[in-house]
Amino acid sequence: MNGRGTEQPITISIEGNIGSGKTTLMNFFAGHDVVTTIDEPVQKWRNARGHNLFELMYRDPKRWSFAFQSYVQLTMLENHRAQVATPFKMMERSVYSARYIFVENMHLTSTMSDPEFTVLDELFQWVISNHHIGVDRIIYLRTSPEQCYERIQQRCRTEEEGIPLEYLKSLHQLYEDWLISEKYPVPGSVMVLDGSAPLEEMLKTYKTKQDSILCKG
Numbered sequence: 001m002n003g004r005g006t007e008q009p010i011t012i013s014i015e016g017n018i019g020s021g022k023t024t025l026m027n028f029f030a031g032h033d034v035v036t037t038i039d040e041p042v043q044k045w046r047n048a049r050g051h052n053l054f055e056l057m058y059r060d061p062k063r064w065s066f067a068f069q070s071y072v073q074l075t076m077l078e079n080h081r082a083q084v085a086t087p088f089k090m091m092e093r094s095v096y097s098a099r100y101i102f103v104e105n106m107h108l109t110s111t112m113s114d115p116e117f118t119v120l121d122e123l124f125q126w127v128i129s130n131h132h133i134g135v136d137r138i139i140y141l142r143t144s145p146e147q148c149y150e151r152i153q154q155r156c157r158t159e160e161e162g163i164p165l166e167y168l169k170s171l172h173q174l175y176e177d178w179l180i181s182e183k184y185p186v187p188g189s190v191m192v193l194d195g196s197a198p199l200e201e202m203l204k205t206y207k208t209k210q211d212s213i214l215c216k217g
């Protein structure tokens with residue numbers, strides 16, 4: 001039983017900047033038999049009936065941010081609605097970070113027009129008020145933008161090659177506004193983890209924290 005009183009699993013959303021270490025955390029928990037992990041559907045964004053919306057968005061944000069974020073919304077909803085057989089469901093990001101981090105940033109930086117923002121926000125508001133798109137817990141991997149920048153350079157996802165540090169700083173600030181200052185509604189409890197430590201240390205942290213992360217009630 002989760003905090004929302006339904007037979008649904010307890011849903012945990014892993015939140016954090018690009019390169020903050022979300023995949024490492026998800027991979028750590030993917031081996032646990034009480035949790036089902038659901039990665040961010042980047043492959044779907046790279047191939048929407050043959051269109052790489054992900055690349056289009058990075059290549060020409062003004063032209064493609066709305067289409068891309070519309071498709072992100074759909075694919076994240078699919079993840080929220082996915083049934084799992086385990087007591088816990090661990091998702092990489094959520095419709096909430098789609099709206100409060102990425103759509104918010106595109107609107108603030110005018111890469112998304114007001115009419116486009118209005119459409120996406122009305123869709124988001126309808127979704128979270130009409131459907132059980134619950135998130136019970138959030139793990140916020142709080143990592144400095146500089147550290148994220150380093151990691152992105154190392155992993156080199158082609159579409160992300162041109163991401164400037166400034167962009168990561170904007171996203172970081174929005175995550176701080178949302179999950180620390182609670183400037184936007186926070187749908188569940190928040191556990192903040194320092195994502196700046198080296199990989200070995202992060203894995204040690206997950207080992208010591210795993211029981212509190214996967215605790216009932």
Ligand SMILES: Cc1cc2cn([C@H]3C[C@H](O)[C@@H](CO)O3)c(=O)nc2[nH]1
Pocket residue numbers: 018040042072076093094095097098099102160
């Ligand atoms: C929910 C959500 C995830 C997400 C990721 N992205 C980008 C950031 C990264 O470069 C990549 C994978 O997270 O996709 C985005 O632009 N908008 C998003 N919205």
